[in-house]
Structures are given as C-alpha cells and as structure tokens.
Amino acid sequence: MKKIALSILLTATLLTACERPGSINKDAATHEDMAGMDHSGMAQEAGxxxxxxxxxQFKLSKDKTLPKQDTTITTTIQDKDGxxxxxxxxxxEKKMHFIIVSKDLSYFSHIHPDYKGNGxxxxxxxxxxxxxYKMYADITPTGMSAMNKSQWIxxxxxxVAQQPIVPxxxxxxxxxxKSITLSIDDLMPNMELKLNFNIKDAQTNGPVTDLQPFLGAVGHVVILTKDADKYLHVHPTDEKASGPDAEFMTTFPQSGVYKIWGQFQQNGKVITVPFVVKVS
Incomplete structure (x- = not known):
C-alpha cells in the first residue's frame, strides 16, 4: 500500500465554526447521501x-436571507406519511449534528440545533x-440507522468569487x-482505509498530547465529494485518544476529489483543519 504523508508546512486560512457560524431553494429535493458510521468509525451507507x-423539511426564518444576519433554521423530521x-x-452528545458548507466548500460550519420535540x-x-449553501441534518432516529438529510439554500x-476545489x-x-499532518493508507475508492491526523506544536515541533474530548471523542471528521453530493461523518477508532495521533477508518465511495475537515479540541478551543485529496 502506498503511504501519503507529505510534510511541507503551509498556513490554512478558512472560515469555519462549531459555534454560531437563504431562502430555501424549493427546486432542490431533500435526499439521502452517504451517511452513518459504525462504532469502529467506518462510514457506511444507511439502510x-x-x-x-x-x-x-427545512425552513428559514426569513423570506429573504442575507449574509451576516441571524437566521433561524427549523428542521422537521417526519416519516413518509408526514x-x-x-x-x-x-x-x-447530540441528537442532531448540523453541517453547513458553501458551494465551493470554502466555508464549513458544524453546529447543533436544539430539539424542540415533535420532530x-x-x-x-x-x-x-x-x-x-448546502445543509446536512445528521440524525439517528431511534431504532434506525444513522442517516442524513440535506438541502441546498x-x-x-x-x-462573490468561487474558490477552486483542487487537491x-x-x-x-x-x-x-498546530502543525497537522494527514496520512492516508491509499487513495482508492471502495477500500477501507486509515486516515491519521498527527498533531504537533507548530513552534516547538513537539507532539500535542493533551487533546480534549470534542463531542465525546478525540475528534470528528466530515468528508464531502467536490460537488457536495456524497457525505461522510467519521468518528475515531480510539475515541479516548489524546494525541498526537487521531486515527479514523473510512471508505471513499467513488473516484473523484474530496474535501476533508478534521476537528479537534485543545484548551477549550476547537481546531478545524481542511484537506483536499483526489481518490482514483
């Protein structure tokens, strides 16, 4: 197996949030992407x-949604009969993980809606x-598999100018x-493989060993295809790890370009690092 572990440093500038970070595109159907994960952290397709x-059903609080203004998003989960x-x-730690990305994937937000009851x-x-923007509601209805529902808005x-999505x-x-290196076993589709994030202090180059649990685990990884059609939310194989390594197992469902966001926490601050890779 080839090993990918390139270590030239570059500074990442990105908009991201696991905090406070439209009008609904009514022609865009809510649909099922790739979703779910088992307890080993391997992404799977929900039944x-x-x-x-x-x-x-996704509803925004304003008919005309503008940037940099508070917008309340209401998501109602129903069965096929409504x-x-x-x-x-x-x-x-959450009943719903809610992911928002811009079309060019330059913006990423991982937030958590409050459950009001009645779906x-x-x-x-x-x-x-x-x-x-595309929104993903990542849920596990009791008695069912993990799944996600999504909507463009x-x-x-x-x-604004779109940023290219290139490996x-x-x-x-x-x-x-933090200097964060991503190593991947082999960038091939339909193959279970390991993603390892190695985290060091950028100034001292010393290993970071005091990562704190973030949502009950050492880290979380979200992966999207370039067109945002396929979605993976992957959890670590060792949830109690504290660094410098955080390991995940996943499977890329098809060839193409993917964007990967790893999220970790140290000293109460969430660190989000993006990578773009090509799977072939």
Missing amino acids: SSEAENVKA KAINEFDTVH VFEVTTQFPTSGE SVEGEA DATLTKVVDG
Missing part, C-alpha cells in the same frame, strides 16, 4: 429502505456571504498554532 421512510418522528438517539429542531446561525446579495500539494497544514 436505503429506512432512509426512504424518513424525510426532512407524521413527526419523536425519538432520536444521542450520538456523540422539530432549531438553530440560529449566520451565513458569511451571499451564494449557495440560497443567500441573497452581491455575488492539496501537501498534506501538512498549520492551523491555530
């Missing part, structure tokens, strides 16, 4: 019959610029004073 029996699904498993979740956030305003020349980045 198609289960996923088909669950639907989500009846509210009331019970959800708590997965890594209704609410969260208030802001969108940084105009443009198209539009935020009005002056158009990184190196897989080491410096974020918030």
Whole structure:
C-alpha cells in the first residue's frame, strides 16, 4: 500500500465554526447521501429502505436571507406519511449534528440545533456571504440507522468569487498554532482505509498530547465529494485518544476529489483543519 504523508508546512486560512457560524431553494429535493458510521468509525451507507421512510423539511426564518444576519433554521423530521418522528438517539452528545458548507466548500460550519420535540429542531446561525449553501441534518432516529438529510439554500446579495476545489500539494497544514499532518493508507475508492491526523506544536515541533474530548471523542471528521453530493461523518477508532495521533477508518465511495475537515479540541478551543485529496 502506498503511504501519503507529505510534510511541507503551509498556513490554512478558512472560515469555519462549531459555534454560531437563504431562502430555501424549493427546486432542490431533500435526499439521502452517504451517511452513518459504525462504532469502529467506518462510514457506511444507511439502510436505503429506512432512509426512504424518513424525510426532512427545512425552513428559514426569513423570506429573504442575507449574509451576516441571524437566521433561524427549523428542521422537521417526519416519516413518509408526514407524521413527526419523536425519538432520536444521542450520538456523540447530540441528537442532531448540523453541517453547513458553501458551494465551493470554502466555508464549513458544524453546529447543533436544539430539539424542540415533535420532530422539530432549531438553530440560529449566520451565513458569511451571499451564494449557495448546502445543509446536512445528521440524525439517528431511534431504532434506525444513522442517516442524513440535506438541502441546498440560497443567500441573497452581491455575488462573490468561487474558490477552486483542487487537491492539496501537501498534506501538512498549520492551523491555530498546530502543525497537522494527514496520512492516508491509499487513495482508492471502495477500500477501507486509515486516515491519521498527527498533531504537533507548530513552534516547538513537539507532539500535542493533551487533546480534549470534542463531542465525546478525540475528534470528528466530515468528508464531502467536490460537488457536495456524497457525505461522510467519521468518528475515531480510539475515541479516548489524546494525541498526537487521531486515527479514523473510512471508505471513499467513488473516484473523484474530496474535501476533508478534521476537528479537534485543545484548551477549550476547537481546531478545524481542511484537506483536499483526489481518490482514483
């Protein structure tokens, strides 16, 4: 197996949040992407019959959604007959993980709506610029597999330039004073493989060994295809690890370009590091 572990440093600048960070695109259907993970951390496809029996309705609080303004997003989870699904498993401390990305994947937000009961979740956030965004509601209805439901939305305003999504020349980045190197067994589709994040202090080059649990684990990884069509939320193989290594197992479902976000916590601060890779 080839090893990918490139270590030239570069500084990552990105918009990201696991905090406070449109109008609904009514032509974009809510649908099932790749979803779920077993307890080993391997991403899996939710049972198609289960996923088909669950639907989500997304509603934004304003008819005209503008950037840098508070917007409340209401997500209602129902069965195929429109009846509210009331019970959800708590997965890594939350009943719903809510991911928002811009169309060019330059913006990433991982937030957690409050459950209001009767299948209704609410969260208030802001969108940084105009443009198209995709929202993912990552849930596990009680008695079912993990799954996600998604929706494209539009935020009005002056158009902004899209950033190209191209594979990184190196897989080491410096974020918030940490030098983070991503090593991957082999970039091939339909193969279970290991992703390892090695985290060091960027100034001393010493290993970081005091990572704190983030949502009940040493870290979380979200992976999207370039077109944001396929979604993976992966948990670590050793949730109680504290660094310098955080290891994950996953499978890329097809060839193509993927963006990977790793999230870790130290001294109460969440560190988010993005990488772009090509799977072939």
